[in-house]
Amino acid sequence: MSHAVIADKRPSTLRGASLPKWTPWAIAAGSVALGLGISAAAGLDSKIQWAVMAGVLFVAGTYVIAARVEGRRQAKDRVATSFVWVAFLLAVIPLLSLVWATVQRGTKVLDVYFLTHSMGVVADSEAGGGIxxxxxxxxxxxxxxxxxxxxxxxxxxxxxxxxxxxxxxxxxxxxxxxxxxxxxxxxxxxxxxxxxxxxxxxxxxxxxxxxxxxxxxxxxxxxxxxxxxxxxxxxxxxxxxxxxxxxxxxxxxxxxxxxxxxxxxxxxxxxxxxxxxxxxxxxxxxxxxxxxxxxxxxxxxxxxxxxxxxxxxxxxxxxxxxxxxxxxxxxxxxxxxxxxxxxxxxxxxx
The missing domain is CATH 1.10.3720.10 (MetI-like)
Incomplete structure (x- = not known):
């Protein structure tokens, strides 16, 4: 009876190996570093090219590592999740860039005077006026x-x-x-x-x-x-x-x-x-x-x-x-x- 109880408490061996939770962050950091290195070596100045390259490396690296450790079936699931994250970042980064550029340039003259006065007799080429x-x-x-x-x-x-x-x-x-x-x-x-x-x-x-x-x-x-x-x-x-x-x-x-x-x-x-x-x-x-x-x-x-x-x-x-x-x-x-x-x-x- 005691041997049966001990056998029941042993961990199940049916579950395959799995990657630790920090793996996606490590793959992302490696993809960014590798993308920067390739961009520097190739002389690419465009941030868009670097971002796309890092995204492709992240998806490919996720599939290769997950396939070797967890199998191809689980690797496909992780690749789909990676595509979702890459698409999310590609949508958010331009939005944040737009908001940052607008805030940076729009706060130069935005004050109470600007909000409470009209253009009136102020010419477009002159300073002053408001909205x-x-x-x-x-x-x-x-x-x-x-x-x-x-x-x-x-x-x-x-x-x-x-x-x-x-x-x-x-x-x-x-x-x-x-x-x-x-x-x-x-x-x-x-x-x-x-x-x-x-x-x-x-x-x-x-x-x-x-x-x-x-x-x-x-x-x-x-x-x-x-x-x-x-x-x-x-x-x-x-x-x-x-x-x-x-x-x-x-x-x-x-x-x-x-x-x-x-x-x-x-x-x-x-x-x-x-x-x-x-x-x-x-x-x-x-x-x-x-x-x-x-x-x-x-x-x-x-x-x-x-x-x-x-x-x-x-x-x-x-x-x-x-x-x-x-x-x-x-x-x-x-x-x-x-x-x-x-x-x-x-x-x-x-």
Whole structure:
């Protein structure tokens, strides 16, 4: 009996050899060092070539070492994981480089004065001025686009999920898919053609209409997916109690998916906040403060960045203002994304 108990406590020999947990880090360090050595020996100055070479060496080294120790089957699994990490790094490194370059160059003139003053009588080649007029224009144009596009998008998604059947629903779905891929310049040209028909001058609300066109399909798609995640049992239980369908949607379906719908709307706002082409065609830009989006040309942050950078050939001041406005726009989009995540967690069903 005692021999049987001792035999049961022995470690199993069915499990093959495995690499230690620090092996991927060691392979990565070796790949980086070998990539640097090959780049130095070959005289390669491009960081992109060095990064790709290090990634290939990391994947190849992982497969060779894992195949010798753990076998080919486990080696293939580790290679797939390595590809995921390499792809992740290839996506993150350019993003971090972009953010770092924007922060480094945008903080030169970004201060309270820059955020609370307009260009006014300051020429593009002169130092000074700010983006207050552009911030007002962006907030008003994006806000009006949200007021127009968000309700239409949500109601369209409700129709497609809760009521849509037959040819009409298929036609709406088709046109939503088509609108998702429409370039922003096409939406701007459509509104511009309407303005030319009525002989209208550029004004902020025209840009809002174009941005609303770009926003609606994003809201429809995100809201549609969120509504489909609501369990049908909740709908059936409400209908079984004699509650009308419209009230079931209003009191059961929408509150359950409110967090996801709000997140989709916030992400759609972040998507249209950086559009330049429709604003350039319809709003036209204005160095002075214009608080009325229904009359006269207005500024916006993307348009301000474009105009300042186009004038930066002989002016360092315009170049710095363009980067500072870019940093402000990135901060605005980042705040919207963080707010969307916060609302999604707050309104998530428990």
């Amino acid at each position: 207050y007029h552009a911030i007002i224009g962006s907030l008003e144009q994006v806000g009006l686009a949200t007021v127009i596009g968000a309700p239409i998008g949500v109601l369209t998604a409700i129709y497609l999920v809760e009521y849509g059947r037959g040819n009409l629903a298929r036609a709406v779905t088709f046109f939503v898919d088509v609108m998702t891929g429409i370039p922003s310049i096409v939406a701007g040209l459509f509104i511009l053609s309407l303005m030319l028909m009525w002989d209208m001058q550029p004004f902020g609300f025209a840009g809002s209409l174009a941005l609303a066109i770009l926003m609606m399909p994003v809201v429809v798609r995100s809201t549609e997916e969120m509504l489909k995640l609501v369990p049908n049992e909740l709908r059936e239980a409400s209908l079984a109690l004699g509650v009308p369908k419209w009230r079931t949607i209003l009191k059961v379906v929408l509150p359950t998916s409110l967090g996801g719908i709000t997140t989709g709307i916030m992400l759609a706002i972040a998507r249209i906040a950086g559009e330049t082409a429709p604003v350039l065609l319809l709003v036209f830009g204005n160095p002075f403060i214009n608080n009325n989006p229904f009359e006269g040309a207005q500024a916006s942050l993307p348009l301000f960045i474009y105009q300042q950078y186009s004038q930066s050939a002989g002016s360092t001041a315009a170049y710095d203002r363009a980067w500072a406005a870019s940093l402000t726009l990135i901060a605005f989009v980042m705040i919207l994304n963080l707010a969307a995540r916060g609302i999604a967690r707050w309104k998530a069903p428990r």
